[in-house]
Amino acid sequence: MKRIYFQAGPTTLPKEVMQQAKEEWDDFLGTGLNIMEHSHRGSEYEGIHNQAKTRMKRLLDIPDTHEVLFLQGGASLQFAMIPMNLIQSGKTAKYILTGSWSEKAYKEAQKIGSCEAVVTGKDSEYRALPEMNYVSSENDAYLHITSNNTIYGTQWPDLHAFKHPNLVADMSSDIMSRPLSIKDYGLIYAGAQKNLGPSGVTAVIIRKDLLQENKSVPSILSYCVHAKNNSLYNTPPVYSIYLLNLVLGWIEKSGGVVEMEKRNHNKAQVIYDAIDQSNGFYNGYATPESRSNMNITFTLESDALEKQFIKESEENGIYGLKGHRSVGGFRASIYNAVPQESCDSLAQFMKHFQEKYG
Numbered sequence: 001m002k003r004i005y006f007q008a009g010p011t012t013l014p015k016e017v018m019q020q021a022k023e024e025w026d027d028f029l030g031t032g033l034n035i036m037e038h039s040h041r042g043s044e045y046e047g048i049h050n051q052a053k054t055r056m057k058r059l060l061d062i063p064d065t066h067e068v069l070f071l072q073g074g075a076s077l078q079f080a081m082i083p084m085n086l087i088q089s090g091k092t093a094k095y096i097l098t099g100s101w102s103e104k105a106y107k108e109a110q111k112i113g114s115c116e117a118v119v120t121g122k123d124s125e126y127r128a129l130p131e132m133n134y135v136s137s138e139n140d141a142y143l144h145i146t147s148n149n150t151i152y153g154t155q156w157p158d159l160h161a162f163k164h165p166n167l168v169a170d171m172s173s174d175i176m177s178r179p180l181s182i183k184d185y186g187l188i189y190a191g192a193q194k195n196l197g198p199s200g201v202t203a204v205i206i207r208k209d210l211l212q213e214n215k216s217v218p219s220i221l222s223y224c225v226h227a228k229n230n231s232l233y234n235t236p237p238v239y240s241i242y243l244l245n246l247v248l249g250w251i252e253k254s255g256g257v258v259e260m261e262k263r264n265h266n267k268a269q270v271i272y273d274a275i276d277q278s279n280g281f282y283n284g285y286a287t288p289e290s291r292s293n294m295n296i297t298f299t300l301e302s303d304a305l306e307k308q309f310i311k312e313s314e315e316n317g318i319y320g321l322k323g324h325r326s327v328g329g330f331r332a333s334i335y336n337a338v339p340q341e342s343c344d345s346l347a348q349f350m351k352h353f354q355e356k357y358g
């Protein structure tokens, strides 16, 4: 039976990407080697590295005011690198808390410099995005937001709501899922393992004036050092960047981020419809106005029914639906590479399950 997957990340990559990687496995461009066996200083890898950077710029319409970096350490390392590099003395970093990942980012910043949580959605158990009433102050180092809250299934619908001279956004779980206005950001970061490729590489888009040299920041943690070295200060994760480049090529061929946004909206709609038309059999975790088009979270009435749902979904070839341990229930993660048919199959299964047990 064909299996379909909805994991929160790492997750499925586009079939075409896996096919190309397979074809090039032991002979990259007639060299008789896999790309990961090539030197990161050689022309074969250099071509991939620069193509990936160019594709990022083209896909997100990144202006020359911003630099693209490929780093390691996941989004979690960015939780530390951002305050290390961007909190100047006398300034305070501001955080908007919309879930566990923004809490983690804030906790790391507290170890490093002056920071403050200015808006929080915790009162709603992170089911709803808080009202955005924060007005920037002269004293702010930056304002940190999480654009999509992977665990709770909430996503800021309109990122233009954030007006801040140094807006910093964790876009780990929705980068490349919709168009962005890059000029509105000081820094954007995203671990690759959801919408960009495999784990091991983190994309950072940073406005060039924020690339300040700071002697107290170790070289490997300095944006300035990575930018000066075109993200080749140390050995990059060659194979992860190779796959990221193929994924970006696939997004381009598919019609870019405008097409991704359309597809993701349609994919999410069929699953939200199954929840909303269930007369309360399925309960959406996120409030309707805060819903994510990337992670769809819902619960059933009892633990016994939830266990049965997982058992029968797997019998029907549907995997990866278990919700995060802090929320329970289910989470269908429908990143760019998840096709419409997978979402249709899940919605069908949900309807059949309800007919049987509702």
Ligand code: PMP
Binding pocket: 009, 073, 074, 075, 076, 077, 101, 146, 148, 149, 150, 151, 170, 171, 172, 173, 191, 192
């Ligand atoms: N931020 C968000 C929004 C995430 O979803 C995740 C991972 N699921 C992280 C940060 C942490 O990413 P990493 O494991 O790459 O450090």
